[in-house]
Amino acid sequence: xxxxxxDSVFHALADGTRRGMLAKLAVEEHSVTALAAPFAxxxxxxxKHIKVLEEAGLVSRRVEGRTHVVTLEARRLGEADxxxxxxxxFWTQRLDALERELRKPEPATPRKTKSRxxx
Amino acid sequence: xxxxxxDSVFHALADGTRRGMLAKLAVEEHSVTALAAPFAxxxxxxxKHIKVLEEAGLVSRRVEGRTHVVTLEARRLGEADxxxxxxxxFWTQRLDALERELRKPEPATPRKTKSRxxx
DNA sequence: AAATCATTCAACCGAACGGTTGACAAATGC
DNA sequence: GCATTTGTCAACCGTTCGGTTGAATGATTT
Numbered sequence: 001x002x003x004x005x006x007d008s009v010f011h012a013l014a015d016g017t018r019r020g021m022l023a024k025l026a027v028e029e030h031s032v033t034a035l036a037a038p039f040a041x042x043x044x045x046x047x048k049h050i051k052v053l054e055e056a057g058l059v060s061r062r063v064e065g066r067t068h069v070v071t072l073e074a075r076r077l078g079e080a081d082x083x084x085x086x087x088x089x090f091w092t093q094r095l096d097a098l099e100r101e102l103r104k105p106e107p108a109t110p111r112k113t114k115s116r117x118x119x
Numbered sequence: 120x121x122x123x124x125x126d127s128v129f130h131a132l133a134d135g136t137r138r139g140m141l142a143k144l145a146v147e148e149h150s151v152t153a154l155a156a157p158f159a160x161x162x163x164x165x166x167k168h169i170k171v172l173e174e175a176g177l178v179s180r181r182v183e184g185r186t187h188v189v190t191l192e193a194r195r196l197g198e199a200d201x202x203x204x205x206x207x208x209f210w211t212q213r214l215d216a217l218e219r220e221l222r223k224p225e226p227a228t229p230r231k232t233k234s235r236x237x238x
Numbered sequence: 239a240a241a242t243c244a245t246t247c248a249a250c251c252g253a254a255c256g257g258t259t260g261a262c263a264a265a266t267g268c
Numbered sequence: 269g270c271a272t273t274t275g276t277c278a279a280c281c282g283t284t285c286g287g288t289t290g291a292a293t294g295a296t297t298t
Contacts (some may be wrong), residue, residue: 002137014161015256016122019202026206028244032275045257047276066265066274078210082173082198083138087145091200103167136285151245164287166246171285185244185295 002079005057009080012056017041018049025059025072032068121198124176127201131175136160137168144178144191151187 012018021035036046050070054057057076062069131137140154155165169189172178176195181188 003138006138007133007135010129010133012258014126014133016126017256019122020127026209033273042258043275044259044277048256051276063275068275070204072209074209076204077206081200081203081207081210084196084203087141087191087193087196088200090145090157090191091197136286152243161288163244163247163289167286170246187245219292 005076006080006083009054009058009076012058014053015049015052017046018053019048021053022058022072025070029069029071032070035070093113124195125199125202128177128195131171131177132199133166134171136165137172140168140172141177141191144189148188148190151189153183154189
């Protein structure tokens with residue numbers, strides 16, 4: 001159930017055009033034409049991308065006269081992030097370890113000027 | 120450059136089988152056969168999934184005799200997370216706003232017992 | 239040396255992807 | 269009323285995806 005959603009969300013994110021659209025939508029909502037503008041493709045193609053985002057639940061659409069206004073809907077991004085963070089310590093632990101290592105030279109017991117370590 | 124990598128990482132994540140493999144690898148490294156075991160598919164199919172993960176930089180492989188040992192390589196997950204977090208406030212702010220709203224019923228000016236609102 | 243185990247490779251398959259074009263529908267402008 | 273704007277839909281096209289099967293490769297066991 002939530003697994004399926006992750007499929008569609010991650011798939012939606014696996015395309016630069018769509019990520020670009022989300023970036024634009026993060027600033028403010030846009031019409032379909034406005035969203036399509038930066039990309040070298042037909043309006044129909046852009047429209048399809050928007051549909052992918054919509055079906056992934058990443059954007060919503062409000063019809064206003066003849067224009068469709070697309071809005072960022074980030075809850076699902078939150079779900080994706082939630083999934084990713086289960087692994088967070090894997091990419092931070094090295095840094096953590098490094099940090100600890102870097103702090104270490106400041107000795108825990110600074111009394112003895114010369115500390116023999118190991119051997 | 121980094122955009123291309125995001126493509127492959129998000130694409131790799133857009134599949135339940137592959138996410139399952141990563142989950143298993145989060146516990147410890149595994150051979151190809153061990154990784155494939157839980158899934159109802161041929162070994163060749165699983166092997167392809169692993170290749171996708173590998174090419175996305177999410178896992179690495181060490182050949183040990185006749186078995187290939189696959190290890191989680193989470194740096195790229197970190198990059199994906201980094202991208203997602205640009206949007207973090209979008210899925211937290213609503214909660215923030217809601218929280219403020221929920222606190223509000225405690226009136227700012229509780230003096231007047233009967234407050235007429237509107238009209 | 240032969241058999242078995244761990245894994246990939248190559249060819250194939252149907253479905254989905256990302257794009258195009260042309261027709262269509264609805265709201266707006268003249 | 270007619271043309272224009274905004275957007276979708278449908279059909280098509282080549283490519284990629286996720287899977288299969290069968291053969292091939294290499295390391296290990298007997």
